[in-house]
Amino acid sequence: MANLATIQKIAKVREIDSTKRDICELRFEDSLWHVVGQKNTYSIGQRVVFFAPGSVIPKDTEAYKHLCDFVRSNAKGMEVTDDCIHVHASSVGIKHKTHGLVLPLSLFPELEKLPVRSDVTDRIGVISERALDTYVICSSTAAVKLPQPDWIPVRKFVDxxxxxxxxxxxxxxxxxxxxxxxxxxxxxxxxxxxxxxxxxxxxxxxxxxxxxxxxxxxxxxxxxxxxxxxxxxxxxxxxxxxxxxxxxxxxxxxxxxxxxxxxxxxxxxxxxxxxxxxxxxxxxxxxxxxxxxxxxxxxxxxxxxxxxxxxxxxxxxxxxxxxxxxxxxxxxxxxxxxxxxxxxxxxxxxxxxxxxxxxxxxxxxxxxxxxxxxxxxxxxxxxxxxxxxxxxxxxxxxxxxxxxxxxxxxxxxxxxxKTKTRLSKAATANDYFAAQERKRKEKQERYYDNSRMS
The missing domain is CATH 3.30.470.30 (DNA ligase/mRNA capping enzyme)
Structure with a gap:
């Protein structure tokens, strides 16, 4: 599957306090790539390798061998097992923007010369978790068949x-x-x-x-x-x-x-x-x-x-x-x-x-x-x-x-x-929206009052 791993350039940085270094979330909002990570780790314009949610690095790849120790100590959101490195980032995040995790491009020196937005899925050896599921099922002793015939179409809903x-x-x-x-x-x-x-x-x-x-x-x-x-x-x-x-x-x-x-x-x-x-x-x-x-x-x-x-x-x-x-x-x-x-x-x-x-x-x-x-x-x-x-x-x-x-x-x-955090202070969503409407009307009234005074 294409675009599971791509090279991206950071357009905006939001720093947070975190014990995990060199690993952060990457979100696509307002046509820009926003990065959320530990302070003094990433900078605007820096190039990184972006891993989509559900990405898997199998154990038989070179990337798995040299990333294992780094991911165990630094990668919050990545899980290292005996079979693979699994990206657990959710596909529904702030305002439902698809996001994943990023690693510094310096960890992949062979990719340094590639341009931004290059698809490096095959170069790194990344596969989707569905492909991993297929491998696990076929290699298991139980006679279980992956229940998706090739002639059944795939549905895609774009946000x-x-x-x-x-x-x-x-x-x-x-x-x-x-x-x-x-x-x-x-x-x-x-x-x-x-x-x-x-x-x-x-x-x-x-x-x-x-x-x-x-x-x-x-x-x-x-x-x-x-x-x-x-x-x-x-x-x-x-x-x-x-x-x-x-x-x-x-x-x-x-x-x-x-x-x-x-x-x-x-x-x-x-x-x-x-x-x-x-x-x-x-x-x-x-x-x-x-x-x-x-x-x-x-x-x-x-x-x-x-x-x-x-x-x-x-x-x-x-x-x-x-x-x-x-x-x-x-x-x-x-x-x-x-x-x-x-x-x-x-x-x-x-x-x-x-x-x-x-x-x-x-x-x-x-x-x-x-x-x-x-x-x-x-x-x-x-x-x-x-x-x-x-x-x-x-x-x-x-x-x-x-x-x-x-x-x-x-x-x-x-x-x-973000909305769920705001809503935690309100009894119901209707209370939240009612409060938002009150704020809007108050702001509108202040605007009219200032207009009359001027």
């Missing part, structure tokens, strides 16, 4: 703050607005012909983290046959989630009844029952009658589709407004035969035609015009809709009603770290 020129390009377009649920996990459910998959029906979990109870290592090994307790807990990585929690789903979708009968001789009846039945995602798919509806449609039409859902429920979400049970909300449909995305209205009619029981994401705008809009006004619109901190609304995804998969997202400022 409007990072692409303000969209207003110039799509000024005459109309957009749908769909609520984003905080803490949901993306899931792709497919129903296809033999051309794509012999099993015809399956599902993929795209989220790389999910909340689950804290268990000892011995207990984690038994999770394949043991129902997890409903408790809040730590985060498991994607490969652990698939290997330990999602095995039942893939075991079911990848085997025929005859093979199950053969395997049953070797597996205890109780273990087999737990393996096939007690899985939250698979249970949700069954309860909401998604498989029969898609299979019936596929048999009637012979077409192949992928339906993307947002999966919410207990042990998944981190927001205060939690759903009491597991649910799936359809957000996108991809036509595999036609190699195209369905427009929002087409998706609604299409899924309603398959089954009225399939939930769809909540619409907040059916016809949002770009004409006369700006980045600030659109962000203000999202703030008005998602102004309650005690709900699961974290923003809005806008989708074109005319061009397939022209999308962008706007996250509410309530989910930025």
């Amino acid at each position: 409007l703050r990072d692409c303000p020129k969209m207003f110039d390009k799509y000024r005459r377009s109309r957009f749908y607005g769909e609520l984003m649920i905080d803490g949901s996990i993306p899931v792709a459910v497919y129903c296809v012909s033999d051309k794509y998959d012999a099993d015809r029906f399956g599902a993929c979990v795209f989220g790389n983290k999910i909340k689950r109870p804290r268990y000892s290592q011995a207990e984690i090994k038994r999770l394949l046959y043991q129902q997890p307790k409903k408790e809040r807990g730590c985060l498991l990585s994607l490969w652990e989630l698939i290997a330990q929690c999602c095995q039942s789903l893939w075991y079911w979708s990848r085997h025929t009844d005859q093979e199950l009968q053969e395997d049953q001789k070797e597996i205890d009846d109780l273990e087999l029952m737990l393996l096939l039945e007690r899985h939250d995602l698979w249970s949700t798919i069954e309860i909401e009658n998604i498989e029969p509806a898609l299979r019936d449609w596929q048999q009637r039409t012979g077409r192949s589709i992928v339906v993307f859902f947002e999966w919410v429920g207990p042990d998944i979400q981190g927001n205060p407004e939690r759903y009491p049970d597991h649910r799936l909300y359809a957000s996108d449909v991809y036509d595999l035969d036609g190699q195209k995305w369905l427009l929002p209205k087409e998706r609604e009619l299409f899924l309603d035609g398959i089954s009225k029981r399939i939930r769809q994401v909540v619409k907040c705008y059916y016809d949002y015009p770009f004409a006369g809009s700006s980045v600030d006004s659109t962000i203000g619109l999202v703030a008005d809709i998602c102004n309650n901190r005690n709900t699961g609304k974290k923003g809005i995804i806008f989708k074109s009603s005319q061009e397939p998969y022209v999308t962008f997202k706007v996250l509410s400022d309530l989910y930025g770290k």
Whole structure:
């Protein structure tokens, strides 16, 4: 994957008191690269190597060998293990700007002559954590397959703050607005012909983290046959989630009844029952009658589709407004035969035609015009809709009603770290916004008073 490691030049420095030297966060705000680090460590104009969130330096690279000791003593936000160096910087930070970690360019003398914004991912040997997950799964003794077929498309949502020129390009377009649920996990459910998959029906979990109870290592090994307790807990990585929690789903979708009968001789009846039945995602798919509806449609039409859902429920979400049970909300449909995305209205009619029981994401705008809009006004619109901190609304995804998969997202400022700090003094988000409005009116009144006096 490109741009996991790039050379950048610092445009602004914000110094903080920190025990960790030579390591800092790099944020892209107002078209400038801002660096946040310890005093007297970095300077404006200095060139650094920027590592994106989720970057991994494997142990078989030269960079891993000479960075290990340095990272252990200096790098807050980087974790050194026997297998790799992992960048844990969050992808959602101040005002939701994508940021990562930087290291001095002097640590990489072979890169000194390269220009700013050069992609040095391959030169350093950096890979994404998803690629590492693939390696771990394939090298493990368990027969676990990474659940993402190549023919399933990748969805990308660009933040409007990072692409303000969209207003110039799509000024005459109309957009749908769909609520984003905080803490949901993306899931792709497919129903296809033999051309794509012999099993015809399956599902993929795209989220790389999910909340689950804290268990000892011995207990984690038994999770394949043991129902997890409903408790809040730590985060498991994607490969652990698939290997330990999602095995039942893939075991079911990848085997025929005859093979199950053969395997049953070797597996205890109780273990087999737990393996096939007690899985939250698979249970949700069954309860909401998604498989029969898609299979019936596929048999009637012979077409192949992928339906993307947002999966919410207990042990998944981190927001205060939690759903009491597991649910799936359809957000996108991809036509595999036609190699195209369905427009929002087409998706609604299409899924309603398959089954009225399939939930769809909540619409907040059916016809949002770009004409006369700006980045600030659109962000203000999202703030008005998602102004309650005690709900699961974290923003809005806008989708074109005319061009397939022209999308962008706007996250509410309530989910930025700065705003959360300010909000900690207010009882609710509404109190915060009321206080802001009072300040604005007071400032306006002072301005008018000064105008009259002059």
